[in-house]
Amino acid sequence: MRRYFTLVGRALRLRCPVCGKGKLFRGWFSMHGHCPQCNANFQREPGFYLGSIYFNYGLTALLCTIISVSMMFNRRVEQWQLIAVTLSIAVLFPIWFFRYARSLWLGFDQYMDPRQGETGTGRK
Ligand SMILES: [Zn+2]
Numbered sequence: 001m002r003r004y005f006t007l008v009g010r011a012l013r014l015r016c017p018v019c020g021k022g023k024l025f026r027g028w029f030s031m032h033g034h035c036p037q038c039n040a041n042f043q044r045e046p047g048f049y050l051g052s053i054y055f056n057y058g059l060t061a062l063l064c065t066i067i068s069v070s071m072m073f074n075r076r077v078e079q080w081q082l083i084a085v086t087l088s089i090a091v092l093f094p095i096w097f098f099r100y101a102r103s104l105w106l107g108f109d110q111y112m113d114p115r116q117g118e119t120g121t122g123r124k
Pocket residue numbers: 016017018019020021022035036037038039040
């Protein structure tokens with residue numbers, strides 16, 4: 001369980017899942033190919049980050065559903081306001097969450113298929 005929280009913490013800080021020190025991103029959308037600290041490969045196979053779309057889409061859909069349903073039951077909210085807020089979230093949230101979705105996917109992959117040299121996890 002400690003290893004799980006270590007990997008989630010590293011993912012939320014956008015750090016390398018193997019060493020926890022190297023940054024995953026050099027810009028808003030551009031990732032390093034390898035960890036600047038431990039040289040772990042961040043692109044484990046072609047199309048690797050396709051799985052991060054599950055995280056991004058799932059959380060965006062959940063968030064839109066919760067907010068739009070809660071706004072529907074508020075009588076002071078107009079229909080156009082509900083659409084504007086939901087549409088804004090549906091467009092802007094995935095852009096903001098892009099890096100975290102990739103980072104969480106990388107951490108999930110590290111959890112399910114650990115690489116050699118993982119440090120600070122309490123498990124070998
Ligand atoms: Zn690293």
